[in-house]
Amino acid sequence: MTAREVLQIGEPALRRRAAEIPPEAIGTAATQTLIDDLIDTMRAERGAGIAANQVGEALRVCVIEVGDNPRYPYKPRIPLTVLVNPRLEPLGEERFENYEGCLSVPGLRGVVSRHAGIRVRAWDREGNELVREVWGLSAGTYQHECDHLDGVLFVDRVSDPRTLCTWEAFERHHRDAFVEYVGGLVERYGS
Numbered sequence: 432m433t434a435r436e437v438l439q440i441g442e443p444a445l446r447r448r449a450a451e452i453p454p455e456a457i458g459t460a461a462t463q464t465l466i467d468d469l470i471d472t473m474r475a476e477r478g479a480g481i482a483a484n485q486v487g488e489a490l491r492v493c494v495i496e497v498g499d500n501p502r503y504p505y506k507p508r509i510p511l512t513v514l515v516n517p518r519l520e521p522l523g524e525e526r527f528e529n530y531e532g533c534l535s536v537p538g539l540r541g542v543v544s545r546h547a548g549i550r551v552r553a554w555d556r557e558g559n560e561l562v563r564e565v566w567g568l569s570a571g572t573y574q575h576e577c578d579h580l581d582g583v584l585f586v587d588r589v590s591d592p593r594t595l596c597t598w599e600a601f602e603r604h605h606r607d608a609f610v611e612y613v614g615g616l617v618e619r620y621g622s
Contacts, residue, residue, distance in 0.1 A: 433468050434475035435486040437534045442487075445535055446582040449484050449491045451516050457558040462492070466513055466556050469494045477502050478534045479509075479572050482579030485535050491516045493576040497569075502532075505610045507569055507617055514553040514561070517577050522548035522564060527616060529571040530594075530601065530609045531585040540601045542594035543585050545571040547620070567620030568613050 438445055456462055465488055473481040473494055479502075480495035497509040525547040532540040548566045551573055555561045565573050575585060589595060596605065 434471045435468050437472065437476060437481070437485055438487055440536045440584060440586070442535075444484055444487050444489065445579070445584065447484065447489055448582050449482070449489045449580045451491050452554075454554065454558060457515055457554055457556070462490075462515075463556065465490065466492060466494065470496075470511065470513075476534050479503055479506060480576040481534060482576050484579055484582070491580045493517065493580060495572055495576055497572065505568075505613055505617075506572070507567070507621070509569055509572065512561075513556040514551070514573075514577070515556070515558075517551060517553035517573075517580070519574060519577050520550040520552070521546040522550055522566075527567070527571070528612075529568070530605065531571070531575055532598065532601075533575070533585050535579075536584060536586060538598050539586070540596055540598060540605075541586060541589040542591065543571075543575075543588040544590060545574050547616075549573060567616040569620075 469481050477500055479497050482493035483490045492515045494513050495509055496511040497506045526544045527547050528542050529545045530540050531543045549570045551563050553561045
């Protein structure tokens with residue numbers, strides 16, 4: 432288990448669609464080591480999640496975890512979740528505006544429109560089927576990580592480039608209003 436280098440925007444590996452992992456390969460040492468490395472990397476970088484292609488592996492696996500993260504104190508908790516070959520399905524037409532950042536796009540944030548509710552279908556690290564509904568800010572986290580597996584970065588989904596800002600400018604000018612806004616989402620959806 433090792434924290435790996437996180438690829439930065441401009442690296443071709445970030446723009447490639449990752450390959451599915453055959454079910455029989457989920458329990459292999461190679462896949463399990465990759466999952467452990469993703470967890471270690473996410474935690475070392477204090478991210479809310481990370482996808483395999485962010486560490487140069489073109490495989491459809493990502494991990495998500497939100498606890499006491501100083502980068503995102505306003506995010507609802509998400510227990511450690513491993514998603515192998517995830518598929519997302521929107522639950523309705525409702526969307527929300529999410530100020531996002533990314534370990535592969537350091538120091539930059541921008542507003543992305545995300546589905547308010549999604550159904551997630553995937554395999555967990557033991558090869559068990561995982562199906563769950565995720566709502567609100569947490570749904571945005573899942574969508575962000577699964578976008579990576581299709582070679583999509585959050586900057587591709589920013590509809591108004593005037594919302595792009597540095598992390599410092601976000602903290603200074605936008606954080607308070609965003610925290611108030613997401614507080615309403617958390618109250619409404621519980622996540």
